[in-house]
Amino acid sequence: MSRVLPYPLLTASLIVMWMMLNAFSLGHFLLGAVVAILAGRAMAALQPSKPKLRRWQLIPFLIGIVLLDILRSNIAVASIILQGRRRERVAGFVAIPLDLRDRTGLAVLACIVTSTPGTAWIEYGADSGVLLIHVLDLVDEEAWVTLIKTRYEAMLMEIFE
Amino acid sequence: MSAAILVWSITIAQAMLVIAMACYTYRLARGPRAQDRVLCLDAMYVCAMLLVLTMGIRTGSSLYFEAALAIATIGFVSSIALAKFLMRGEVIE
Amino acid sequence: MMHAEMLPAWAALLTALLVLIGAGLTLFGAIGTLRFATFFERVHAPTLGTSWGTGAIVLGSIVCFSVLGSRLVVHEILIGVFITVTTPVTLMLLARAVLYRDRTEGNAGVPARLASRREQQGRTEAEDGDGDAR
Structure with a gap:
């Protein structure tokens, strides 16, 4: 086999x-x-590294959440673009300490973060485990860290680790 | 009736996509740096692919789908090569 | 436009709506690249077109051809999957290249390097990690 x-x-x-x-x-x-x-x-x-799926039942759930989140941030970014310079907006980098180490899980997280408008994956330090993302509408840094960690990372760790 | 709805909406959609490509072309010409140009080229091939897809809906022919898939594949590879080129100035390290 | 006459009104309306939404989102993304001031802001704009912009037009195409052929035509989903998988790879590689360029030129507004210790090893490992996404 x-x-x-x-x-x-x-x-x-x-x-x-x-x-x-x-x-x-x-x-x-x-x-x-x-x-x-x-x-x-x-x-x-x-000879690529073989991904291990531990709980594949969660994958459809994850796909649903991600599609909805992308739809929501599509609307948010579209409204930012339409508002133009009328509203004060700060864009900036956010550093997130990740616990996820599985390579496939990180690749999936990269796809999620980058394909969501408003956030972009910039750099990941493999030895420190710190991820750097760029956020278009940065209001609260802590909120972004908890969002990535609780919404996506926890589920990806359940699936892949 | 349904033909009129479809023709008009697709014409408007194609006009919007062409305007989007025009915006990217303007940014491509203006720069200011090489990375903006690569980003615009990447976005322009997606626009071109969507334009081909809307042509497919308009004519009802599934041949356009194959063309769109080919554009998506080639565009991806070329943007990767350009981004890699920006990193070091060499395509193959 | 012979085929459009055979389309029921609800399907034509749904297709028209989805195609207009997709094209509109793509257009907003393009306007965004013109409006934003820095490169890292401009990276966000085209993802409007590559996420639900593409998604809506692909869905419209699926609705149209499925109703016309009175069977489920799903091969357009391949384009959607392909674009969602490939765009992040391109943008990530581009962002890394820009970060590298800005750091070597010493431009302002770029965060310092994350991995100072064992940085060479860390960089090669991160590049291997990207390879999985491709």
Whole structure:
């Protein structure tokens, strides 16, 4: 099993992608499976670190929260842009000490933070575990630290660690 | 009736996307530094991809989807290469 | 526009609304890049277009083609997934490059380096961490 399918999740998602691009039929399933298994073995040759999913049930929940948050900050940033210079606004950097160490978890957190308008991932110090983000509308630094830590980091640690 | 709604809304949407591309072009020309230009190029390929997608809805042909996917892929790779170039001045380290 | 005549009114309205929202958000993002004064503020503006700007137009396309073909057409989701995964990678790499450039030139308004101790090792490890996202 592990020799033929070193990365079952990758293989499965490649098959789904193949069938989405072509058609949902038996022939395309078989063709996609051949391509996906070969791609999985090619990936094994690269020897990436294998992510461990501990509680995958939480993933749909996380995706829902993130989509809603992105929608909310879309509206917030759009209103900032429309208001222009009429309102006093301070942009700045916030340093957040992270407890999350899992690489996949950090990668997912980076995607969440950067794709949310209003926050951008700038730098992460791997030895100190301090993350630097840039916030467009900085009112309260503490609020941002607790938001990132309680809303996303806690859930990512449950999923990946 | 539904055709009129669709045609008008898509025409307006395409106009908005073109204006957005014009804004990015202005920022691209003005700079002030190389990173602003790379950011604008990155945003412009997303706009172009969305424009192709709206063309697809307008004509009802799914061929435009493939074109949009190709634009997204190539745009991603080129922005990565440009950002990497800014870091050290060399694409491959 | 033969295909549009076959679309029921509710689907046409929904598609029109989603496409207009998406294009509007993208336009706001573009205006934002013109208005903001510094680069780190401008980084935030295009994410309007790449998050729900793209999302709304992709959803509109899904609604339109699903109703037309009277079956669920979901391949447009691939574009949405691709854009959500790739944009953060590009922006993060760009932000790091700008940070590096500003620090070497000694510009004001940039925070000092986080990892002073074992900094070389820390930097290479952080770069490996980015590799997972790609």
